Amino acid sequence: MHIGQQTIAWLHQMLTGGDRALSASLPEGFRWWPNNHAQTIAIVGEERGPEGEAGFLIGVRTEMLRGLVLNDTAAAALNTLVMPFASLSGPVYDPETQTLSLCTLARIYDHIATWMRVLLRAAAWMQAAEAPVWASALAQLLPAQEALAPTSHQESQQQASARHAAFIQELLKVGKHPYWRPIEFQMLHQQFLQRPPVVFATVDRMGVGIEFPFGQKETSLCEILADQPHPRYGYGLFLLQSFPAYDLTEQQGIRLAFELNALELTSQVIGYGFGSYVFRDSTLYFTAFFPNLLYRHDLLANLFFSCAARAQAISLRLTGCPWTEASFRVSRSAIGRMLGRFRGK
Incomplete structure (x- = not known):
């Protein structure tokens, strides 16, 4: 297996416990249900590093809303509520499917895979924590529906909840004081x-x-x-x-923020694809x-x-x-x- 496949396998083990029955295999990754919102983790691209080494783009995407038409009112609401929230992901709108998801994208090479995969695991769990909260609130505010998983995936959700809770508990435990000196x-x-x-x-x-x-x-x-x-x-x-x-109007700036999120968090890493653009003032x-x-x-x-x-x-x-x-x-x-x-x- 190349480093991209190894990273996908490691993430599957860390998130699902390695139980293939709790996920659906995809050609370049897997789809699973940490809660009522499906999450997809997959290799979305391949590139060469500065020294010619093989590199892979790995994306994490958690579905939040479906049936959303991103008009100026909806875009402004998301720019105010969701996009300023500092985390390891950002909201991405897909006009073809009319869906809104939380997305993260990372570039993986052999020499950075060991610690970059840890960031991806954290992004996956944090997306799983954030997506239901945002989706519930946004579905009441916007003309859209929550992207809820079928009830057939309840076993996956139940088994994931304990691992998710353990991760969040550890995250909060070590977050009581500054670590960087x-x-x-x-x-x-x-x-x-x-x-x-x-x-x-x-x-x-x-x-x-x-x-x-x-x-x-x-x-x-x-x-x-x-x-x-x-x-x-x-x-x-x-x-x-x-x-x-x-030089940008408010509407132009917000649209640019969505465009850059879609680019940097799903297909082209500029810096690290952990975070979100937002436009204000x-x-x-x-x-x-x-x-x-x-x-x-x-x-x-x-x-x-x-x-x-x-x-x-x-x-x-x-x-x-x-x-x-x-x-x-x-x-x-x-x-x-x-x-x-x-x-x-």
Whole structure:
């Protein structure tokens, strides 16, 4: 088996207990029922890494609504309620099937599979926890129906509930206090944040603020914080990237957020496909949350590089300006622009 198939097999074992009777096999993965909402985990693409190694895109998708027409009113409601919720997935609308699902997408290579599959398992369980809550509320608010599983899958749901409860219990147990330490943010700053692709960065005890080039003269902001407890999961790493989008109307910005979710969470990994885009106040955001249960000493650095990739892609998408050597001048940072205005430049 290649690394993609091995990852699918591992996820099946961790989630279903390895019981094939509790899932339905698919050509590239499996479909199962952790609760009333079906979840599909499968290889959705293949690519080559920087050194020619085989890589696979693995997606996790949990169904929430069916029969949804995503008009401007529905899109605005989802942008307000669901898309800002920091987690390991985001809502994706499929216009062909008129369904709304929570989706996650990850790129798997041999050298990162061991820890990336742990992130995927967490995303699967967190989707299973979030989907029923969102679906129930949204079905009352929007002209759509909950995407409920047939009663024939009750055995799968009952056996999954104990494993799901154990995962959530452990997640909450380790989420009572911050895990990431001040020295880890200081090390990140020293090792990576004082040179390109960073324009300017600040660090404090429990987080970093990073400016990447955006357009010809501006920057986008990336914040990674460990002292912002999640209302549902406790402490972890909160991630927020902000991209100026002053030329977009509210409707255009919301549609762009849905378009980027569909792209990055189902078919094309730009950074890590854990999280969601949302549009608010003339700004496009990407938000995510990695609970303490996923702590690794090198997760900060890996998140930084994934955020840099997203910042480069979104800058090009929104402004048409590629990064060049001149893009990283400190004068274009927020403080640099402020000093320039003060000096009359």
